[in-house]
Amino acid sequence: MSSAAALFALYPNNLELGHSLASSAMAAMGASHPSRGVLPLKEVLVAVNLRTANHLGIQLGARAQSFDLVFPEP
Numbered sequence: 001m002s003s004a005a006a007l008f009a010l011y012p013n014n015l016e017l018g019h020s021l022a023s024s025a026m027a028a029m030g031a032s033h034p035s036r037g038v039l040p041l042k043e044v045l046v047a048v049n050l051r052t053a054n055h056l057g058i059q060l061g062a063r064a065q066s067f068d069l070v071f072p073e074p
Contacts, residue, residue, distance in 0.1 A: 004050040011069075016043035047071060 020043055028035075045068035053060055064070050 004047055005055075007049055007052045007056065007058075009047045009049075010044045011047060012041070013043045013045045017041075019043075045069065 024039075047069035048060065048064060048067040049071045050060065051072060052063060
């Protein structure tokens with residue numbers, strides 16, 4: 001049996017995503033010609049897996065605190 005682990009992961013920041021969606025909806029309601037198209041997802045948080053980092057020989061040390069979520073919890 002093989003297993004795979006991720007070093008980094010992005011996941012949505014739901015609170016900021018809601019604010020962005022509300023702003024877009026308000027702008028669309030006030031515009032005579034609402035804009036269409038796809039916008040990039042910018043409202044994200046970053047998680048890091050310390051076990052995978054150590055396995056790869058990456059020592060994050062104090063830099064691990066700069067991530068939004070750290071696995072496994074220190």
